[in-house]
Amino acid sequence: MPLFTGVIPPVVTPLTAAFEVDRPSFTRVIDHLLEGGVHGLFVLGSTSEVVFHDEAVRRRIIEHAVEQVRGRVPILVGVIDPTTERVIAHAKTAQSAGADAIVVTAPFYARTNQSETIDHFRYIREAVDLPVIAYDIPVCVHTKLERRTTVTLAREGTIVGVKDSSGDDGNLRFVMADTADLADFFVMTGSEIVADSVVNMGAHGIVPGLGNVDPHGYVRLWNLCQAGDFVAARREQERLCRLFEMVWVSLPRTSAGSAGVGAFKTAMRRLGIIDTNVMARPQRSLNDEEAAIIDGILRQTGLLD
């Protein structure tokens, strides 16, 4: 059986006005997600603004999550930095802080090819005693994990699963076909808007950033898919798509990166989960006008009266 399945949101990292992790808010985020019924947490992913945090902050984020979760669900930890040895250092931190698995991207800034990327995953797997999940996110690292790369790593046991944020669901389908005989291997999608489709293709989990705002919605979606009620799953997905419209509200004043996570934070502030919508520098936070539009979206989708 796959080690992890279900809804595993990438957890937003709330910040104070001084750009430090807002620990009380972070506690509330975790409680909010667990109350929403999620099956795991993915901390220090892109949605967590991971590359904005140094080693010490990352360690505190993991430890805080571990302490707050108390083993109720598994904690996947992103160990995201440009190159192998630095990822290994993060991986060791994650291991000692209590992670259940690590999530690893292809190298970035450095221009590596698929062969070197395969070696990257192997070196990391050798260096730490934790399950390794490949994170395919070309929009950030500018390398696609090719089908053959992912399947090679899966079949040799270097990775236990893949989290796909590439948007290439056709390719993902072939990865699933190629690994169908590997009972333990799992595939998760990072999509917020075609999650129903990818689960219905056979994916084992979903990792939606928007799940920070509405975990109940994604858990409902997941359960409907598992129950084979595709029509109701689609209806829930369409509601979540309307909610997802928030990610474009601040464009082009902010970048796409700030616009997405910034919208999640702004919505979570409105819902009383976190205290600020502050984004790590140099990202821009959403302003009041943009927050008002997001209020409207929350109302239209039933999250606010």
Place this chain on the structure above:
Amino acid sequence: MPLFTGVIPPVVTPLTAAFEVDRPSFTRVIDHLLEGGVHGLFVLGSTSEVVFHDEAVRRRIIEHAVEQVRGRVPILVGVIDPTTERVIAHAKTAQSAGADAIVVTAPFYARTNQSETIDHFRYIREAVDLPVIAYDIPVCVHTKLERRTTVTLAREGTIVGVKDSSGDDGNLRFVMADTADLADFFVMTGSEIVADSVVNMGAHGIVPGLGNVDPHGYVRLWNLCQAGDFVAARREQERLCRLFEMVWVSLPRTSAGSAGVGAFKTAMRRLGIIDTNVMARPQRSLNDEEAAIIDGILRQTGLLD
């Protein structure tokens, strides 16, 4: 007058077989460059494999360079990591270790826009008391510093210069025109192969990775351009272009990143400057067959008998 001009190579970081900085070799690299007549050194640039090194290693590299150079030429230090606060941390290290200026890229992994990128440079400039040089390297960070971005930062005094590795020499020409009235502002090109052209356009310096292999060549090129002997400069440039052919020898077995710096290291090993051609993981080092081809190139270009 611009703070820095002339030939300022991005210094290769030699490694031992155990992937640690090879300090005796590094000493010899610096001596080799200074004997070659270079006007400054750029440590911890892309050619230095900067993103493969953590904070502690970076500090030792800077300190080693400062100690070895003993003020004979200025030392520019790359402070390259994905986001603002982390760059500021590197910048403070650079300052305390004796850097003369810092070299800063746009954010990466994070998807920022031009406005946020402008803020990024401003935050860094405010945080440290060192001249800031913008480093335009879209092939690594996947954001181009637009003409307006660079000129805005130059005119307000946030940056003292730009090091251009974008390959867009037409755009660079407009940046030079827009900043022609700023007596202190300087422009440098990272190109190895059209350095003569860009200097003849009015650039104030060149930062050629290949200068690690043949600093004399680039200093000669620079001097010929300054003397207005464009014909001889072009002839020297063409010889250096033949030397540059080494960067494609290991493709596609290695990535483009490994192929370039790996070739420089392989040539420097052959010339007795460094002990190994080891590349930081997960990059592949050049093999013996590839090294033999590089030997031939060194012979054809007069660097080896």
Place this chain on the structure above:
Amino acid sequence: MPLFTGVIPPVVTPLTAAFEVDRPSFTRVIDHLLEGGVHGLFVLGSTSEVVFHDEAVRRRIIEHAVEQVRGRVPILVGVIDPTTERVIAHAKTAQSAGADAIVVTAPFYARTNQSETIDHFRYIREAVDLPVIAYDIPVCVHTKLERRTTVTLAREGTIVGVKDSSGDDGNLRFVMADTADLADFFVMTGSEIVADSVVNMGAHGIVPGLGNVDPHGYVRLWNLCQAGDFVAARREQERLCRLFEMVWVSLPRTSAGSAGVGAFKTAMRRLGIIDTNVMARPQRSLNDEEAAIIDGILRQTGLLD
């Protein structure tokens, strides 16, 4: 009600060894598709090698199809060329030759923006009295029809539908949501491998190139989706995905374009539908070794004993 729904394959154009349209084979292709139960035909799409054919050849292809189909299913005609007036000329040909609708891409070679692209569709709609279907195929024209572009054209009545070959199913979902109140507007996907997903999202039709090889399979898939039998639909889709593996057999000897349509032709030749697998110049046709691999794929997927 939407004007067109169901399975509407883009029809392969069989060629003789002399690179002319092989009319007997073309007749057999059409019969094969109609016997397979398809709901319409799309001639002169990318799969038809449309941009390889001049006006006279295109006219003969349309006329042949019209004559052979005799009104049993609608015939959509691609009018694909770089710019407005030339597309209008093709559109008039299509109209006079008996097309039921025209399929129009964004301009190409010319570098137009979204506003000019909107005008392009408007000019064409004004010039001919046929329903216009937008064809979103950025891999060929290098412009994505943005959500707002498609929805603007739909709401003002310039286009009656969109055929999406962009691979961005998330975006397509938002287009469907934005046009849900337009009873006549339809959305079709060009995907062969996630057709079930897109139909289950609410798409009104599928336009699979692979449908030339196995029309029965896609009609079965379509019917299962309409009947709400998502599990069986997925099983059929997965078989079709295994069949789709043929499109990579000749890479990188041929280009991606030649590899896909060339594989369809090679399979159709093996199935006795067409006489040659010749591709229009300068594309390369598949060789015997590649054809043998495709035979194996046909056997594994039940199309060949």
Place this chain on the structure above:
Amino acid sequence: MPLFTGVIPPVVTPLTAAFEVDRPSFTRVIDHLLEGGVHGLFVLGSTSEVVFHDEAVRRRIIEHAVEQVRGRVPILVGVIDPTTERVIAHAKTAQSAGADAIVVTAPFYARTNQSETIDHFRYIREAVDLPVIAYDIPVCVHTKLERRTTVTLAREGTIVGVKDSSGDDGNLRFVMADTADLADFFVMTGSEIVADSVVNMGAHGIVPGLGNVDPHGYVRLWNLCQAGDFVAARREQERLCRLFEMVWVSLPRTSAGSAGVGAFKTAMRRLGIIDTNVMARPQRSLNDEEAAIIDGILRQTGLLD
């Protein structure tokens, strides 16, 4: 000796308000260029809006140019359409209409690879008895002619020269080195803004769209480079760069394509050379406000009192 050298502008095609070729204006454009001292004309290039014109219009444009030039300078003719046979048809038209050479791009819309692109040039060369010039314009065709492709075609005699609009001057330098022993082979750059650099590298000609506005300037630049007066050449180039600023005036209201050629037409109208600044559909023409800005640029660069 190379067949063609010097300044060979891509000739703008003036249009009437009814989108037809404005023949009196076209006559004046040709006279203006010849009086400016150009060494050849390139009709039906991208700047001529070639892909907006059908076969009949193209023929009239060539014939008009041939008739007006009366053999005083050579006429190069673009034969630009997506695929081989269609290019051959244009090539035959060009030959019968009196062209001195044809200019051929890689295929477009169709997704061909480098091998198929090489074949494309060979098939065209075999089909017509005219010198073939390769046109490297990835911004339009989305395929770069790789160094090996161009050099293969040059060495086997398929092409007599290359017109480079790729912006990759480093690559062009290697092409020049690889073909230095071919006495007849020539290299031209399409750049308006680094023309001096590329000529000083050894290029045999320049093909500047902006040469329609100021042919004297580019002829002066060319002559200064030939005389070895690099300093004066650079000064002239810098004036031409200031003139080139016109190409950004209408962005983003128009596309980049419309903005460039549209600006040339607007300037030429102001200088009394052509009657309208109309662009072929769906491109947008520049408006009065934009024209006023261009007036200012013409004044600042000495073209208008």
